[in-house]
Amino acid sequence: MTDEFTTPIYNDDDADVAQITDKTVAVLGYGSQGHAHAQNLADSGIDVIVGLRESSSSRSAAEADGLRVDTPDVAAAEADIISVLVPDTIQPAVYEAIAPGIEPGDTLQFAHGFNIHYNQINPKAGVDVTMIAPKTPGHLLRRNYTNDEGTPALLAVERDATGEAHAEALAYAKALGCTRAGVVETTFQEETETDLFGEQAVLCGGIVELIVAGYETLVDGGYSQEMAYFECLNEMKLIIDLMYEGGTMAMWNSVSDTAEFGGLTVGPEIIDEGVRENMEEALADVQDGTFARDWILENQAGRPEYAQRRAAMQNHDIEDVGARLRALFSWADDAGAQ
Ligand code: NAD
Numbered sequence: 550m551t552d553e554f555t556t557p558i559y560n561d562d563d564a565d566v567a568q569i570t571d572k573t574v575a576v577l578g579y580g581s582q583g584h585a586h587a588q589n590l591a592d593s594g595i596d597v598i599v600g601l602r603e604s605s606s607s608r609s610a611a612e613a614d615g616l617r618v619d620t621p622d623v624a625a626a627e628a629d630i631i632s633v634l635v636p637d638t639i640q641p642a643v644y645e646a647i648a649p650g651i652e653p654g655d656t657l658q659f660a661h662g663f664n665i666h667y668n669q670i671n672p673k674a675g676v677d678v679t680m681i682a683p684k685t686p687g688h689l690l691r692r693n694y695t696n697d698e699g700t701p702a703l704l705a706v707e708r709d710a711t712g713e714a715h716a717e718a719l720a721y722a723k724a725l726g727c728t729r730a731g732v733v734e735t736t737f738q739e740e741t742e743t744d745l746f747g748e749q750a751v752l753c754g755g756i757v758e759l760i761v762a763g764y765e766t767l768v769d770g771g772y773s774q775e776m777a778y779f780e781c782l783n784e785m786k787l788i789i790d791l792m793y794e795g796g797t798m799a800m801w802n803s804v805s806d807t808a809e810f811g812g813l814t815v816g817p818e819i820i821d822e823g824v825r826e827n828m829e830e831a832l833a834d835v836q837d838g839t840f841a842r843d844w845i846l847e848n849q850a851g852r853p854e855y856a857q858r859r860a861a862m863q864n865h866d867i868e869d870v871g872a873r874l875r876a877l878f879s880w881a882d883d884a885g886a887q
């Protein structure tokens with residue numbers, strides 16, 4: 550463990566896979582995270598059983614990967630650690646189905662805190678509740694493991710009924726290959742609230758609205774859709790790559806002095822106090838549960854607003870011009886997938 554950060558970050562020396570080698574792990578779901586957790590755990594010598602519905606199209610994939618498969622209730626009843634990796638919106642229903650087979654001393658293990666933090670799942674007494682949340686999509690978690698590389702992850706313990714929860718979570722993280730890179734201590738509350746805020750205000754919502762607003766401003770100003778697309782969307786990747794590699798200074802150092810002066814002076818006028826106040830409101834809605842309630846109700850209603858907003862985005866002309874331009878340099882698809 551290193552103590553140069555504000556929160557503990559664990560590495561291989563802090564974790565012992567042997568802590569869970571005498572246990573059975575049920576991995577519920579075989580999607581992005583599920584397939585990677587199941588295979589990495591199995592390759593680390595852990596007894597794994599995958600839990601999937603009888604009708605699941607993922608059954609043949611899990612079996613082809615050499616894993617035992619049963620229904621979620623049977624898998625969870627057999628297991629000591631139940632890793633809940635079905636989509637967040639259906640986890641409460643899956644929990645109802647597996648609850649009879651969960652015993653005191655078992656562990657419920659998550660990769661995102663939403664359902665625990667907002668009380669959509671209330672695990673029975675005596676059960677440990679932990680989170681190991683890799684900070685990448687599952688296919689990278691799997692690829693990094695097979696390449697002897699690590700994937701950073703978050704660790705949180707919501708409830709430690711056995712006294713072993715923290716050590717077991719670290720063992721689980723090590724078996725995924727995450728302690729090779731670093732496992733950051735957090736809480737279910739912090740992970741859930743920062744994740745929701747980040748994807749709404751900055752990553753998914755914020756960046757798309759910034760791009761679309763810039764695109765529309767140029768097109769409304771009489772410039773071509775093609776120019777607006779390149780300037781506001783296509784070039785975004787180059788800028789993000791520079792910041793990913795070396796922070797904002799790597800980006801500022803790579804662009805021209807003119808871009809740097811214009812960016813440093815005009816940027817704060819675009820993302821102004823009003824935008825920051827909007828961000829504070831979005832954060833408050835996450836913190837007081839307003840967003841969670843809206844999303845749960847939206848799902849119960851069959852996702853009408855979700856469908857309508859998605860269709861509007863799909864029909865925006867930035868999608869149309871973008872698809873036609875990307876077809877001209879389709880090799881970028883392959884490069885982007887590397
Ligand atoms: P996913 O949508 O990729 O996979 C879901 C899997 O669950 C599929 O195999 C599906 O067949 C199965 N499934 C669906 N309904 C089921 C049911 N009723 N019973 C049993 N299985 C069912 O999900 P994901 O993206 O891997 O997300 C799983 C968890 O991991 C979530 O909590 C998510 O927040 C978290 N997470 C995801 C990522 C990511 O990049 N995808 C990263 C970190 C954490």
Ligand code: MG
Pocket residue numbers: 744748
């Ligand atoms: Mg996220």
